[in-house]
Amino acid sequence: xxxxxIAALLMGTSISVKAQQEISYEVSFPNVVHHEAxxxxxxxxxxxxxxxRVRFARSSPGRYATxxxxxxxxxxKAFDANGKALALKQPAGDVFEIEKPAGKIKITYTIFGxxxxxxxxxxxxxxxHMNIPAVFAFPVGMDKRPRTVKFSYPKQADWKVATxxxxxxxxxxxxxxFQYFMDSPIEISAFKEASWEVKTTDGxxxxxxxIAHSDDDEMTIxxxxxMIKKVVDEQKAIFGELPTFDYGNYYFLHCVHPSYAGDGMExxxxxxxxxxxxxxxxxxxxxxxxxxxxxxxxxxVERLRPKTxxxxxxxxxxxxxxxxxxxxxxxxxxxLTLKRSGFRTLENMLRVFxxxxxxxxxxxxxxxxSPVQASRYAVFADAGVAVDRTNQQNIFTSYYTYGAAVALxxxxxxxxxxxxxxxxxxxALWKAYGKTEIAYNINDLEKTLASLTKNPSFANKFFKDFVxxxxxxxxxxxxxxxxxxxxxxxxxxxxxxxxxxEASATGKIIIPATTxxxxxxxAGLDIDDVILKADGEEIKTVKDFEAITAKHQPxxxxxxxxxxxxxxxxxxxxxxxxxxxxxxxxxSTGGTLTAEMKAFREKWLESALK
Numbered sequence: 001x002x003x004x005x006i007a008a009l010l011m012g013t014s015i016s017v018k019a020q021q022e023i024s025y026e027v028s029f030p031n032v033v034h035h036e037a038x039x040x041x042x043x044x045x046x047x048x049x050x051x052x053r054v055r056f057a058r059s060s061p062g063r064y065a066t067x068x069x070x071x072x073x074x075x076x077k078a079f080d081a082n083g084k085a086l087a088l089k090q091p092a093g094d095v096f097e098i099e100k101p102a103g104k105i106k107i108t109y110t111i112f113g114x115x116x117x118x119x120x121x122x123x124x125x126x127x128x129h130m131n132i133p134a135v136f137a138f139p140v141g142m143d144k145r146p147r148t149v150k151f152s153y154p155k156q157a158d159w160k161v162a163t164x165x166x167x168x169x170x171x172x173x174x175x176x177x178f179q180y181f182m183d184s185p186i187e188i189s190a191f192k193e194a195s196w197e198v199k200t201t202d203g204x205x206x207x208x209x210x211i212a213h214s215d216d217d218e219m220t221i222x223x224x225x226x227m228i229k230k231v232v233d234e235q236k237a238i239f240g241e242l243p244t245f246d247y248g249n250y251y252f253l254h255c256v257h258p259s260y261a262g263d264g265m266e267x268x269x270x271x272x273x274x275x276x277x278x279x280x281x282x283x284x285x286x287x288x289x290x291x292x293x294x295x296x297x298x299x300x301v302e303r304l305r306p307k308t309x310x311x312x313x314x315x316x317x318x319x320x321x322x323x324x325x326x327x328x329x330x331x332x333x334x335x336l337t338l339k340r341s342g343f344r345t346l347e348n349m350l351r352v353f354x355x356x357x358x359x360x361x362x363x364x365x366x367x368x369x370s371p372v373q374a375s376r377y378a379v380f381a382d383a384g385v386a387v388d389r390t391n392q393q394n395i396f397t398s399y400y401t402y403g404a405a406v407a408l409x410x411x412x413x414x415x416x417x418x419x420x421x422x423x424x425x426x427x428a429l430w431k432a433y434g435k436t437e438i439a440y441n442i443n444d445l446e447k448t449l450a451s452l453t454k455n456p457s458f459a460n461k462f463f464k465d466f467v468x469x470x471x472x473x474x475x476x477x478x479x480x481x482x483x484x485x486x487x488x489x490x491x492x493x494x495x496x497x498x499x500x501x502e503a504s505a506t507g508k509i510i511i512p513a514t515t516x517x518x519x520x521x522x523a524g525l526d527i528d529d530v531i532l533k534a535d536g537e538e539i540k541t542v543k544d545f546e547a548i549t550a551k552h553q554p555x556x557x558x559x560x561x562x563x564x565x566x567x568x569x570x571x572x573x574x575x576x577x578x579x580x581x582x583x584x585x586x587x588s589t590g591g592t593l594t595a596e597m598k599a600f601r602e603k604w605l606e607s608a609l610k
Contacts, residue, residue, distance in 0.1 A: 020044055025136060025149040027128075029156070035114040035123045041107045043139050052101040053140040054078075056094040057133035057314040060119055061183045062265045062301075065384030066317045067119060069134045070094025076109035076137075096137075111135055116255060118185070118265025118272040119383065127159070127189030127213055129255060131265070131272070132182050133314055143178035151188060158190040162211040164269040166247050179311060180246075185265070185272045187253045189213045194225035198232070201241045206248045208232060212280065214256035220281045227284060228252065230341040231292050235299075237608040238333065238423045239430050243298050245269045250298065252291065256280055264290040266297035285343055293334030300333075300426070301326045304434030307441050317379035321442060324371035324467065328403010329426070332356075332411075335404075340607045346585070349605060350484065354583035356405040357475045357486060362579050364516045365397030371406055371467050372442070374399045389527070394516045406466055409473035413462070415604060416481055418453050423608065428452050442467065482604060483597030485589055489582040494552040494575035496520055501531070501542045509539050511562075523573040525562065532568065533561035549575070 026040045046052050056070040070093050078086040078096070081104040089097040098105065113121030113134065121134040128151075136149075150172045153159050163186040165173035175181035191213045198206050210225040236242050251270035262276040271294035277283045301309075306322035320326070335352045338344040360366040365374065377396050380386075411422035428448050433440040442463065450459035465471040476486040497518025502510045511529045514521040531539045534548045535558040552558065554577040561570050587593045 021145045023139065023142065023145050023147050025147070026152065027135075027149060028152040029123060029128060032123050032128070032156075033125055035112055037111050037113065037121075037123050037128065037135070039109055039111060039136065041137055043105045043107070043142070044103075046101040046103060046105050046139075048100070048102040052098040052105060054096045054098075054107055054137050055092075055140060055315070056137055057182065058094065059312075059314055059317055060131060060133040060265075061267060061312055062297075063119055064318050064320065064323070064378035064382040065380060067134075067383070067385070068094070069120075072112040072121075072134075073109050073137075074112075076107065079106045079108075080104070107137060109137065115261055116257070116259075117261035117263035117274050119263065120261075125156075127187065127191075127255070128153070129213075129274075130186040130188075132184055132186070136181075138178060138182075138314075146177060147175040147181040149173050149181075149186075153188065156188075156190075159188050160191070162187045162191060162193075162209070162251055162253055164246070164249065164251055164267060180268070182312075182314060183267050185253060185267060185270060187211055187213060187255065187272075192216065192218055192221045194221045196225065196229055198236075198242055200244055204244075204248070206242070206245050206250070208250045208252075210252045210254060212254045212256070214254065215279045216256075216281050220279075224280055224284055227288060227343070228291050228295075231288065231337055231343075232295060233609060234337045234341045234607065235292075235296055235333070237610075238337075238426055239299050239434075240427050241435075243303055243434075245298075252295075254280075256287075264294045266294050266301060268302045269298075271295065271297070288338060288343055289334060292337045293330055296330045296333050296337070299430060299434055300330050303437055304429055305437070305439050307439040310439045317384075319376055319379050321372045321375055322440075322445075323375035323378050323399040324403035324406055325445065326403075327400050328371070328405075329407045329422075331400045332404040332407035332422075333426075336605070339605050342607075346605070350583045350585070353408060353479070353484075354486070354581060356401055356408055357583065358581050359397060359401040360405040360472055361475075361581060363397045364394045365392075366402055366405075366472075367470060367517075369395060369397070370470050371399065371402050374402045391513075393513045409466065409475065409478065410462065411604070412475075412478035412481065413473065414453070415600065416478060417458075418455070420452060421604075425449060425452055479583065480586070481597065482601040483586040483593045484601070485584050485586050485591070486581055487584070487589075488578065489580045490578040492554070493578045494549050494554055494556065495578035495580075496545075496549055496573060496575060497522075498525070498545075501545060503542055507540065509542060509545065519573050519576055523560065523571045525560070525571065525573070526564070528564075530563040531560060532563055534558060 024042045028038045056073060058066045076096060078088050078098055080086055086098050091097055113123045116122040116129050119131055121131055122129040151161060163173060163184055165175055165184045168174050175184060191211050193209060193211055195207050195209045198208055210228060212221045246269050253270055254273045256275050256277055256279060258276055258278055260274045260276055263274045265272045273290050275287055306320055306326060308320040309318055312318060339349050374397055381396060407422060414420040414422060432448055446459050446463045450456040479486050497515060497520040499512045504510055509531045511525055513527040514525050533539060534545055537548060539545050552575050554575050557572050557574040560573050
């Protein structure tokens, strides 16, 4: 009896200590029509022996570049436990300092939010859409303290809250620490909801929720949830099990409106999906791609996580060597899952896979920079904001497409040479590093491939050639095993290397950025040059130049007269054969789809559900 009493007293003491350390927020929306929210943050037990620094984030989970969230904060004030105003210093744009804090400190401020996507925040009469780093200040050095947040919206009687934060009742939501809090987006609106139950491997019930803030009826949401369920089931088959969601719930926070920015952003037990359509109805299949990609992240990134992103630093960009697998493999499986679950045709997949091979075969970024280097460039490319032009066209291939092309190559190689699949590899990674939540590095990825194939030399060569370096697999021979033919899309046709010409409002035909190694680049043509004549003919429309190109053969040279900053110039452009590739079925070329090819294709692309 005494032991029980002691245990109860200890538990009560622990809860009391946590409550004394808890950082609490209150949020209200008195001026939501003008996109403002009012925030207060109370920090108890502030040490008196050092200045207190309060700051705003500069980066966000799922994003790798910096974002200056502090720019939308104003009217920030600080008070002591008696309500007395405290002096504030501002050593940086998003950092505030109280020189002599003591006891309990309260911070209040106004935030403006008018951008609905997965990174920022938006407040209006329809909803409050919050990415935590874009909204909430935090005290520096108190990351282990729990957080609570309470919302007040008396004028919006039909609003309700959806979030992966733990509900404590009475409108209060809880996070165990700073990292979980910052990773927990919030949607408050008169949303519609459809949910279904799933089981963990140990038989426990979990729930997956579709939270839809859209102009759709209940039946549309219900039917759409059933479509998403098929995607979830196919992805479960890839890994062999669902993750164990904290608090037993996973949320798709889905906002739909033509005025929104559009985005998909993964989180530990939820994802934000913002799409620029009038409604879900009539667009179901097209919208599914983001759901498929983002839910795959529940395994890959949220639990199967690179060491370079642990812990996530909210004060700067987060550079990683492994985005080619974290985002790229997710991109590959996002598309493959839709085919396996019946929402994409074979023709759809041919376009997707053909585009991947084109990207790594014909872009200078992939020719000259490795997947690791492409991953590192994310700190500049991942929605990073700058006003100056870059040379991305010639130095960067997206780690999404680059990584997806690596996934395609590895999947086909495992199927061809080892009677294994990329699914087997993802399962092995999941068991070693995902389910255990032991962060990995690239050496761990290579070791797992070596163990799976029982061939360390293959694993070493694959990573040496295709991850650390710029070599490319023989996609044509690999794809042929599935009865798919990789060929030139416009064999024998002349190609200038000029991308999409633009006609200005004044009728000028303007050249876009040119690509290194292609005829236009070699001819010295550059972005914003205006084409005046080609092959002796005046160029008045985009079609004029296309018609001239069509008259010529690869290897032939024409003269181009162009204007650069008002100065007329002349150059010579030599056409090459169009290098763009397409992927088609062998049967569409008049070839024979053998039984072996057919079986390979079906095992790869058809449902993995048993």
